[in-house]
Every structure is written in C-alpha cells, then in structure tokens.
Amino acid sequence: MIRTSLKRVATDSRVPHVSIFTGVPGDSGYRVPPGWRASLEWLRRGKPQPTEARVIQAPVILSAAAWGPTQWGKRSAGSAFVFHNRRMPHLSILRSLIAALLLLFVSAASPAQHFNGAKAYEYAKAFAAIGPRWPTGPGHVKAEDFIRNQFKHDQLEEDTFTANTAIGPVTLHNFIVRFPGKKDGVIVLGTHYETNYPLRNINFVGANDGAATTGLLMAIADELRGKKLDGYSVWLVFFDGEEAFQKWSSSDSTYGSRHLAAKWGGDGTLGRIKAFLLADMIGDKDLDIQRETRSTAWLVDVVRQAAKKFGDERYFFQTEEAVDDDHLPFVQRGVPSIDIIDLNYGPNNSYHHTVQDTMDKVSAHSLTVDGDVFMETIRLINQR
Ligand code: ZN
Numbered sequence: 001m002i003r004t005s006l007k008r009v010a011t012d013s014r015v016p017h018v019s020i021f022t023g024v025p026g027d028s029g030y031r032v033p034p035g036w037r038a039s040l041e042w043l044r045r046g047k048p049q050p051t052e053a054r055v056i057q058a059p060v061i062l063s064a065a066a067w068g069p070t071q072w073g074k075r076s077a078g079s080a081f082v083f084h085n086r087r088m089p090h091l092s093i094l095r096s097l098i099a100a101l102l103l104l105f106v107s108a109a110s111p112a113q114h115f116n117g118a119k120a121y122e123y124a125k126a127f128a129a130i131g132p133r134w135p136t137g138p139g140h141v142k143a144e145d146f147i148r149n150q151f152k153h154d155q156l157e158e159d160t161f162t163a164n165t166a167i168g169p170v171t172l173h174n175f176i177v178r179f180p181g182k183k184d185g186v187i188v189l190g191t192h193y194e195t196n197y198p199l200r201n202i203n204f205v206g207a208n209d210g211a212a213t214t215g216l217l218m219a220i221a222d223e224l225r226g227k228k229l230d231g232y233s234v235w236l237v238f239f240d241g242e243e244a245f246q247k248w249s250s251s252d253s254t255y256g257s258r259h260l261a262a263k264w265g266g267d268g269t270l271g272r273i274k275a276f277l278l279a280d281m282i283g284d285k286d287l288d289i290q291r292e293t294r295s296t297a298w299l300v301d302v303v304r305q306a307a308k309k310f311g312d313e314r315y316f317f318q319t320e321e322a323v324d325d326d327h328l329p330f331v332q333r334g335v336p337s338i339d340i341i342d343l344n345y346g347p348n349n350s351y352h353h354t355v356q357d358t359m360d361k362v363s364a365h366s367l368t369v370d371g372d373v374f375m376e377t378i379r380l381i382n383q384r
Pocket residue numbers: 001209243353
C-alpha cells in the first residue's frame with residue numbers, strides 16, 4: 001500500500017501502553033480490564049476518564065479510604081496500589097472484606113474473554129518463517145500450501161488468475177474461506193499474504209506486512225469454525241499481488257483485490273457484502289492505526305465503538321490519511337469498506353519494506369487488540 005496524504009487530526013494524545021499489573025510494555029498475557037485500567041490511569045494522572053470507568057471508581061475510592069490513612073494526595077506514578085498506612089489492626093477485617101468485594105467487582109467489570117492474539121502471533125511467525133513470498137518465487141508456493149493446509153477442512157476457494165503485471169503475465173492466487181451465517185449477507189475480512197517482487201533479492205519476510213494479518217485471519221477462523229454463525233456469513237480473503245511489481249501505481253498494485261472486486265461485481269456477489277474490513281500492517285508492537293480517509297464513515301464509527309468496548313481507543317484513528325490499498329476496488333464499487341492499517345512502522349517508518357520487518361517488531365498484544373476489535377465489529381454489524 002502507499003500513503004497518499006497525511007494529516008494529524010489530534011494533538012499527540014497517544015499514551016504508550018504500559019500494563020500496570022505486569023509493568024511489561026505491550027505484554028501479551030494478562031490484560032487489565034479497561035474500566036479498571038482507566039481508573040488506575042485516573043488515580044495516577046488525575047485525568048478525566050471514560051464513562052465506563054466510573055462504575056469502578058466508587059469502590060476504588062472507598063477501599064483506598066478504608067485502607068487506612070493513605071498518601072492519597074500524592075497520586076505518584078505507579079503507586080496506585082501502594083496504599084501506605086499506619087497498620088491499624090482493627091481495620092484488617094474491613095480490608096479483607098473490601099478486597100474481596102473489589103475482586104468481585106473487577107471480575108464483574110471484566111469484558112468477555114479476549115481474542116487469542118498469542119495464537120495469531122504463532123500463525124504469523126510460522127508464516128513469516130517461510131521467508132520471502134514474492135509471486136513466481138518458491139516461497140510463494142510454500143505460502144499457498146500453508147494457506148491450503150490451514151483451511152483444508154473449511155470451505156476454501158482458490159481464485160487463480162493471470163494478471164498482466166508490470167513484469168508481464170503472472171499467475172496469482174487469491175484464497176477465499178467461507179463461514180456460513182444464518183442471516184442473508186456477508187462480512188468480508190481481507191489481508192494480503194505475499195511479499196514484494198522488487199524485494200526478492202533481500203531477506204524481506206514481511207512479518208508485519210502480510211504475515212501478521214494472515215495470522216490474525218487464521219486465528220479469527222479458529223473462532224468462527226465449527227459453528228453456524230447467528231449473524232451474516234463471514235468470508236476471509238487472502239489477497240495475492242497487493243504489492244507493486246515495479247513501482248506503485250494504480251495499475252501496478254492491488255492485482256488480487258482488483259481482480260476479485262471485478263469478478264464479484266460481475267456475478268452479483270458484491271451486492272451481498274454488508275462490509276469489507278481490510279487488515280494491513282497491524283501487528284506492529286507500537287500500534288497506531290490511522291483513519292483511512294476513503295473508508296466508509298459508518299464503518300469507521302463501528303470500529304471505533306468496538307475499540308471503545310475494550311478500552312483500546314488510543315490505538316485507533318489518532319491521525320488520518322489516505323492510503324491506497326486492497327479496499328479501494330471495493331470502495332469504488334460502493335461496498336462499505338475500511339482499511340484498518342498502521343502505516344507508521346518503526347522510527348521514521350524504517351521497518352516498512354526493509355529487512356527490519358521481522359517478528360520481533362510484531363506483538364501478540366497488538367494482535368489481541370486487532371482480534372478483539374474485529375470480532376466486536378462483526379457483532380456490531382450483525383446488530384445493525
Ligand atoms: Zn507492503
């Protein structure tokens with residue numbers, strides 16, 4: 001994909017993610033429930049908090065008060081849990097009681113189980129381990145086989161076609177996996193899986209650019225498999241030929257998505273698509289997803305709402321820009337579409353399309369955020 005314009009829409013309000021419980025930035029394990037985390041943030045910084053956090057604010061204050069005289073006024077960074085007290089024994093029972101109440105409250109306030117970002121990471125790691133996956137190369141054949149094998153028990157369609165690329169005719173392979181739903185209509189999730197032909201002579205494995213979102217969709221498939229979905233059908237599309245063969249232009253890029261959008265336009269499939277969600281480069285440890293300006297407004301709102309449910313708003317839409325990507329052939333045909341993309345990858349974007357794009361720049365935590373938001377977005381679209 002390529003950036004066509006960049007505009008900052010918010011002052012730099014992004015807060016680096018630090019897990020207060022573990023102290024590990026971007027930790028992929030236990031995650032603090034959003035309301036609880038927001039309260040801790042509030043205690044720490046004295047800043048306004050989202051509405052949902054207010055639910056939990058009362059018992060926190062109550063318990064802090066009951067914990068004995070505290071250094072409440074200090075609100076020093078990282079000390080939200082250290083309630084210094086004079087050890088007044090007669091308060092110990094009350095303390096235990098309140099601790100139990102708090103625990104109860106925290107578990108009640110916890111959102112439903114989180115998406116398994118660790119599994120998405122493992123898929124991505126295995127996929128990136130194939131190595132470079134440029135069309136016509138040996139790694140591409142292995143990548144195709146990986147996808148075929150992954151979905152061998154699912155409704156897998158292989159969409160093979162010859163593209164007239166900048167280097168001549170090339171056989172490309174899109175893959176479509178269908179999970180049927182009870183409602184009439186389809187939600188499509190897409191990613192590209194190949195790497196760049198012009199980068200064939202360096203060890204460019206596209207860990208974030210191609211592999212991470214391939215892993216994400218594979219882990220989403222694990223959530224969808226084996227049950228008749230109550231809502232719309234969900235189709236996963238693994239696009240080939242997103243990258244340019246020579247230099248990015250509207251004719252030298254997005255071969256797979258242009259082909260499929262035209263094909264589905266011809267056979268009436270596009271009319272059944274309620275929403276198309278494209279995932280690109282969102283395994284980045286330092287996740288900051290831009291609002292892509294050609295994306296459909298209501299779909300952007302739904303994704304924002306989904307992020308809010310998990311307290312993940314800070315990762316979404318702090319900046320906006322126009323990005324040419326696999327969603328455009330669908331946008332141009334009137335399909336509600338969004339490109340969920342983080343095009344700021346490494347210092348000065350230095351990991352993008354370089355040998356630096358390796359799995360150590362990708363995190364299971366980011367993939368958990370993505371998966372949570374994709375699954376919740378599907379749920380919200382089904383309710384519309
Ligand atoms: Zn790329």
